[in-house]
Amino acid sequence: MKIKPLGDRVVLKKVEAEEKTASGIILTGAAKEVPQFAEVVAVGSGIVDGKEVQMELSVGDKVIYNKYAGTEVKLDNEEFIVLKQEDVVGVIC
Amino acid sequence: MKIKPLGDRVVLKKVEAEEKTASGIILTGAAKEVPQFAEVVAVGSGIVDGKEVQMELSVGDKVIYNKYAGTEVKLDNEEFIVLKQEDVVGVIC
Amino acid sequence: MKIKPLGDRVVLKKVEAEEKTASGIILTGAAKEVPQFAEVVAVGSGIVDGKEVQMELSVGDKVIYNKYAGTEVKLDNEEFIVLKQEDVVGVIC
Amino acid sequence: MKIKPLGDRVVLKKVEAEEKTASGIILTGAAKEVPQFAEVVAVGSGIVDGKEVQMELSVGDKVIYNKYAGTEVKLDNEEFIVLKQEDVVGVIC
Amino acid sequence: MKIKPLGDRVVLKKVEAEEKTASGIILTGAAKEVPQFAEVVAVGSGIVDGKEVQMELSVGDKVIYNKYAGTEVKLDNEEFIVLKQEDVVGVIC
Amino acid sequence: MKIKPLGDRVVLKKVEAEEKTASGIILTGAAKEVPQFAEVVAVGSGIVDGKEVQMELSVGDKVIYNKYAGTEVKLDNEEFIVLKQEDVVGVIC
């Protein structure tokens, strides 16, 4: 059971602060007012009203996003955020 | 007696949290601030001011939507939400 | 004495909740926060600044509308709502 | 001494609620939150930044307008409203 | 010492309520919530980002303006308002 | 050490109220709610997203600006305002 994001949206899975990512990177901080780290788990088609928005993100990307954007959803006891690509501000690399 | 949505709108029927869907999937959670799950029961023509918006949703789709969008309506003791397709953020599949 | 709506507006006459419509349909509910049901009594030309907006509504249509939109007006002891077609979200059929 | 409205504006003169209009029509109601009735007393050129907005209103038209729009002005002890044509929602006929 | 307004702005000099204008007209009223009367004392070039906005106002025009618009400025003990032409709603003639 | 404004911005240096300008002009007033007087000390390239905005202001111009616009910055104990040209409403000449 998965979420297929519509249009230029992506689905993110939250990465807990201080958590070790798959590649062994330790993400520190994430204090109260700072944005969350997350991992891209699904990418929309990019088609918005017949026009194509170039999707720059790929599944597996670790990203920083605007925490006031998007829609939170809980599925099978996991928390996801569905938001437009433009609300992702950067990729951690 | 049905609601025919105008333009690029769809009509959703709420799926109760923890409810089993037709396909046997159990939708968990849906806490206070999270969006609701719903099922598409009608899809508009997509024509908005003479231009055609591509309707990506179909009747029967289980969707996640922005709960602050749309217009709630009660008809024959059932509750529906009429909202623009752009306020549906993803499809559960 | 009638109201001729300007541009892409329509004039609606409220249908009381629980009221029987002409076709014998009983409209239930319409609780405090839900939208009202109404009947279209006049349709504008659809001309807005020289461009034509396609009017999809016809006199007699039973509709659901966004109750926070439009302008209420009382004429000859009857209450009407004048609002843009885009604020009508669906037709009951 | 008159007000010549600029651009796509019209000047309205308020018609008191319950007042008899020139044609003998009695306008009822106009409760606290409802819009006011008014009579068009001047119509602008319709020229806005070199482009022409079609002025559909004529001097003498009885109209319903959005009471939260426009600018009120008192001249020679009479009260007028200067507002854009788009804030006039309908004509009484 | 003068103010040269930029772009599609004009400079207005307030006309006191009840004041007699040059042409002998008495402007009455101007109660608390109503707009002020003013006289045009300078007109901008109308050039905004390389495009020309047609300036319909001339020095000496008595105008009614939206009192919530524009920037007030005191120069040599006189009060002026600098505002865009679109915030002038009408000319008194 | 200087501030080079980006795009269609200018850098202003505040002129104290009642201050004598270089040309011997006394600027009066500037009460609490009125805009400030300032002198242009730097002008941006006018290039915004590849398009060129015509910069009408020159270094040395005495200007009136919208005090709620722009970004204040203190550098070497002097106070500057960096704001877009469109927030300068007029030039004193």
Add this chain to the structure above:
Amino acid sequence: MKIKPLGDRVVLKKVEAEEKTASGIILTGAAKEVPQFAEVVAVGSGIVDGKEVQMELSVGDKVIYNKYAGTEVKLDNEEFIVLKQEDVVGVIC
């Protein structure tokens, strides 16, 4: 571990007030309500929906930015701001 900004964004690293910059310049002030000084540490591709925004900033630039814009992020105990180039108002040179 770095942040790659998306689109027309840049990543800034805060420069403490009163701090000496690499070139020996002392940045004073930065009181409570004034903007912060920062150094550009990464520049996005400038590609936004297939169109290219010209990136005028380079890594190493000392800049003044609108402190209410952008997204703060803490990574490896350092604080960064990710914001659109248009929210950088000037370069210190």
